[in-house]
Amino acid sequence: xxxxxxxxxxxxxxxxxxxxxxxxxxxxxxxxxxxxxxxxxxxxxxxxxxxxxxxxxxxxxxxxxxxxxxxxxxxxxxxxxxxxxxxxxxxxxxxxxxxxxxxxxxxxxxxxxxxxxxxxxxx
Amino acid sequence: xxxxxxxxxxxxxxxxxxxxxxxxxxxxxxxxxxxxxxxxxxxxxxxxxxxxxxxxxxxxxxxxxxxxxxxxxxxxxxxxxxxxxxxxxxxxxxxxxxxxxxxxxxxxxxxxxxxxxxxxxxxxxxxxxxxxxxxxxxxxxxxxxxxxxxxxxxxxxxxxxxxxxxxxxxxxxxxxxxxxxxxxxxxxxxxxxxxxxxxxxxxxxxxxxxxxxxxxxxxxxxxxxxxxxxxxxxxxxxxxxxxxxxxxxxxxxxxxxxxxxxxxxxxxxxxxxxxxxxxxxxxxxxxxxxxxxxxxxxxxxxxxxxxxxxxxxxxxxxxxxxxxxxxxxxxxxxxxxxxxxxxxxxxxxxxxxxxxxxx
Amino acid sequence: xxxxxxxxxxxxxxxxxxxxxxxxxxxxxxxxxxxxxxxxxxxxxxxxxxxxxxxxxxxxxxxxxxxxxxxxxxxxxxxxxxxxxxxxxxxxxxxxxxxxxxxxxxxxxxxxxxxxxxxxxxxxxxxxxxxxxxxxxxxxxxxxxxxxxxxxxxxxxxxxxxxxxxxxxxxxxxxxxxxxxxxxxxxxxxxxxxxxxxxxxxxxxxxxxxxxxxxxxxxxxxxxxxxxxxxxxxxxxxxxxxxxxxxxxxxxxxxxxxxxxxxxxxxxxxxxxxxxxxxxxxxxxxxxxxxxxxxxxxxxxxxxxxxxxxxxxxxxxxxxxxxxxxxxxxxxxxxxxxxxxxxxxxxxxxxxxxxxxxxxxxxxxxxxxxxxxxxxxxxxxxxxxxxxxxxxxxxxxxxxxxxxxxxxxxxxxxxxxxxxxxxxxxxxxxxxxxxxxxxxxxxxxxxxxxxxxxxxxxxxxxxxxxxxxxxxxxxxxxxxxxxxxxxxxxxxxxxxxxxxxxxxxx
Numbered sequence: 001x002x003x004x005x006x007x008x009x010x011x012x013x014x015x016x017x018x019x020x021x022x023x024x025x026x027x028x029x030x031x032x033x034x035x036x037x038x039x040x041x042x043x044x045x046x047x048x049x050x051x052x053x054x055x056x057x058x059x060x061x062x063x064x065x066x067x068x069x070x071x072x073x074x075x076x077x078x079x080x081x082x083x084x085x086x087x088x089x090x091x092x093x094x095x096x097x098x099x100x101x102x103x104x105x106x107x108x109x110x111x112x113x114x115x116x117x118x119x120x121x122x123x
Numbered sequence: 124x125x126x127x128x129x130x131x132x133x134x135x136x137x138x139x140x141x142x143x144x145x146x147x148x149x150x151x152x153x154x155x156x157x158x159x160x161x162x163x164x165x166x167x168x169x170x171x172x173x174x175x176x177x178x179x180x181x182x183x184x185x186x187x188x189x190x191x192x193x194x195x196x197x198x199x200x201x202x203x204x205x206x207x208x209x210x211x212x213x214x215x216x217x218x219x220x221x222x223x224x225x226x227x228x229x230x231x232x233x234x235x236x237x238x239x240x241x242x243x244x245x246x247x248x249x250x251x252x253x254x255x256x257x258x259x260x261x262x263x264x265x266x267x268x269x270x271x272x273x274x275x276x277x278x279x280x281x282x283x284x285x286x287x288x289x290x291x292x293x294x295x296x297x298x299x300x301x302x303x304x305x306x307x308x309x310x311x312x313x314x315x316x317x318x319x320x321x322x323x324x325x326x327x328x329x330x331x332x333x334x335x336x337x338x339x340x341x342x343x344x345x346x347x348x349x350x351x352x353x354x355x356x357x358x359x360x361x362x363x364x365x366x367x368x369x370x371x372x373x374x375x376x377x378x379x380x381x382x383x384x385x386x387x388x389x390x391x392x393x394x395x396x397x398x399x400x401x402x403x404x405x406x407x408x409x410x411x412x413x414x415x416x417x418x419x420x421x422x423x424x425x426x427x428x429x430x431x432x433x434x435x436x437x438x439x440x441x442x443x444x445x446x447x448x449x450x451x452x453x454x455x456x457x458x459x460x461x462x463x464x465x466x467x468x469x470x471x472x473x474x475x476x477x478x479x480x481x482x
Numbered sequence: 483x484x485x486x487x488x489x490x491x492x493x494x495x496x497x498x499x500x501x502x503x504x505x506x507x508x509x510x511x512x513x514x515x516x517x518x519x520x521x522x523x524x525x526x527x528x529x530x531x532x533x534x535x536x537x538x539x540x541x542x543x544x545x546x547x548x549x550x551x552x553x554x555x556x557x558x559x560x561x562x563x564x565x566x567x568x569x570x571x572x573x574x575x576x577x578x579x580x581x582x583x584x585x586x587x588x589x590x591x592x593x594x595x596x597x598x599x600x601x602x603x604x605x606x607x608x609x610x611x612x613x614x615x616x617x618x619x620x621x622x623x624x625x626x627x628x629x630x631x632x633x634x635x636x637x638x639x640x641x642x643x644x645x646x647x648x649x650x651x652x653x654x655x656x657x658x659x660x661x662x663x664x665x666x667x668x669x670x671x672x673x674x675x676x677x678x679x680x681x682x683x684x685x686x687x688x689x690x691x692x693x694x695x696x697x698x699x700x701x702x703x704x705x706x707x708x709x710x711x712x713x714x715x716x717x718x719x720x721x722x723x724x725x726x727x728x729x730x731x732x733x734x735x736x737x738x739x740x741x742x743x744x745x746x747x748x749x750x751x752x753x754x755x756x757x758x759x760x761x762x763x764x765x766x767x768x769x770x771x772x773x774x775x776x777x778x779x780x781x782x783x784x785x786x787x788x789x790x791x792x793x794x795x796x797x798x799x800x801x802x803x804x805x806x807x808x809x810x811x812x813x814x815x816x817x818x819x820x821x822x823x824x825x826x827x828x829x830x831x832x833x834x835x836x837x838x839x840x841x842x843x844x845x846x847x848x849x850x851x852x853x854x855x856x857x858x859x860x861x862x863x864x865x866x867x868x869x870x871x872x873x874x875x876x877x878x879x880x881x882x883x884x885x886x887x888x889x890x891x892x893x894x895x896x897x898x899x900x901x902x903x904x905x906x907x908x909x910x911x912x913x914x915x916x917x918x919x920x921x922x923x924x925x926x927x928x929x930x931x932x933x934x935x936x937x938x939x940x941x942x943x944x945x946x947x948x949x950x951x952x953x954x955x956x957x958x959x960x961x962x963x964x965x966x967x968x969x970x971x972x973x974x975x976x977x978x979x980x981x982x983x984x985x986x987x988x
Binding site for chain 3: 248249252253256257264265266268269270274281294295296297298299301302303306309310313315316317319321412413415416419420423429430431432433434439
């Protein structure tokens, strides 16, 4: 078991981080902390994805010394995909922060449940 | 598995747990920035310098700044709120004891129990599943197949980019990356819808644009001299570095996204040191609008041309140049510049919109 | 034929292009450009559909200079063309009929931003329909999510902003699950393009490798997309989002945005994993159970609702349940019924939202107690609303009848599932009848308190354009009504296209 975890260390860390992030997203009452949880969840997926591209002992995927043998470099695909993902998460973060500001302006609370309660009272 | 990676993994989990249990929002944001920085080291250890530079600029840099700006804004709303007096006070003090509130509380309790069970099941399921995945770091894994082989072995000949990641995202899989720029674009639009204060009226808002701007500067009327002197030294360095990263995207780690984020962060630093009057001279709503428009337009037209010629088996008349030279790799350089401009403008406008309700 | 192959690509790029140009246009020009772009996409999709009709083929289209496993690819067949036609048609009519509400609810200097959101939303759904690459699918899902959030909170009142936050949280959980599923799928198959993943999976299935992992992957992807489309336990944001946002947004969100995810899910089932593997793994049974629950719970919630817009929104929850129930049957007939229902529900729901706009705006309230007698004041829209309501109930000659009939016939032959499905169909139809007929009766009857509906400014009093807004409004809801009748009378053609398209799917 120990052996198995050590060979899959990055994957396991990613899975644990995903759960922590998701728990934060669902259970934190404070919206800013929810957004941090969301970011942790996203980065954990990127960690999982990038670990699949990593090959032990090989170099970063940038040509050096005119060597273009695939056996010398790690897999560039996951890096590219994660790059896309990082940009998606920063966009989503900015969007959710601006929603937070709007909610705070209107209801003076960072607690989503409380804001929801105020909405119900308005009716 | 080397020892440094294990240490970093432990740090990551410690940070994530610490974020969850810290009371103060400010400390949890600081811990989150540390988390991003550790993640960036992790990318270096995993031989992905492109990701490291992007994570450091975007994750630890701009995301953190946006969080701080939000906190500042919330403080400011509070101060205005108490200064202005009980405009909304009636609403605030209303007892939350009616029936709808009670049912809401009950349903929240049920929600928490169900969600807890779901999260725990998911955690166990995910850990069990990843243990069944192929071992990390083996060359025999299924994803190291003919696809990545061609990106590396033929990449230079077909795209002209020495950085295989740049060649892959901006040429082989350019449609994804085009979509990604549009994610940034649509997010800016949404943030603008929400935070830009209209000239005429603003439903549910009592502030107008001028007041917002005054209150932004009201509590720190004088700019900090230390910050100004330091940023005078650092700002040019940041700009040169950002432009270097953008222009060398096809030769070295980085590219449009990371370079653009660095540039955006540089503008934000300048703004903090010298205030809006100074930045308005070169970054205002009009320039941001037109730079974004031109960059996206060039991107859209260039990629449409390459998609169209590619799919119809027409020859594309774009020279690839000599690999390794700065003016090489065909469209990749142009696209990197476009992406860099879009990202820099987007990051700046996120920050400016949070601060004063307009770009 | 050669140039026609480019049409899917043109459709996507026209929408993107129009979004980018709109960012520097004034509001009025933005309105014309968006409508022109949607009409162009409609025409292109229709021509493509006519050309592919009966050929029984589909073709891939390289996005760039590199073929399948290396470059991005999109793929078009009859089903994709039909869906693109449907999406652009509904989007066009929603924007046209919802225009007075857009002009009224949104500040003039933000109106062009609204049209950017509409353009990007359409572009992302069309890309999700045509894409042949899973990661492209993920990127466009995110665009769709963010644009959807923009559509919800465009009115910027407290309710819609809070709802937008809840929507984002629920959707992002869905995106996270979807992305982790895609990651694992990439890890075990080594590809991102759909046909290549399919090959690898077939090989893995032959060697009996990773069968548990594959089930988990299918589960994660399915649950992720089901969460995003608002399947029953995850529907909490729907009533507020559809109920309080702008009427054009409500119509777009209910009839298109949530359907994009379902179409992508069907595509993944057939083209990536293989439907037989799905049925073997039993994931479809989960969908079936949740679908049946949604059918009942959504209808029950709709009966209790006093606000007409929220009632229609709850009815959407139930209809999403119908679609997942059809997919959960695990047969081709079930999927065909689900696909037909996507179209039929899209046409009907947008009709209901848009036609109810005139009398809710006219009486300045969405509560039933204020709507008495409005049907006789606003005859045209009330007639269209009634037709839509009858279609939802499943009245013959209308599209709703055909979809209910197809679900029923598809369910026959599965012992336990047949009883459950037919029972749920019958119960849900009865509940549908109760609440939709109630709304029709209310708008046509006198106020028990003898109040006369006051003559206030109406929905359509806003300024016109090239065509007066009144004409635009009635043309659009009239066209949607005609589409409802066409789907009811000429259903066989659509069903043929769907089943032929599904045949070449996988």
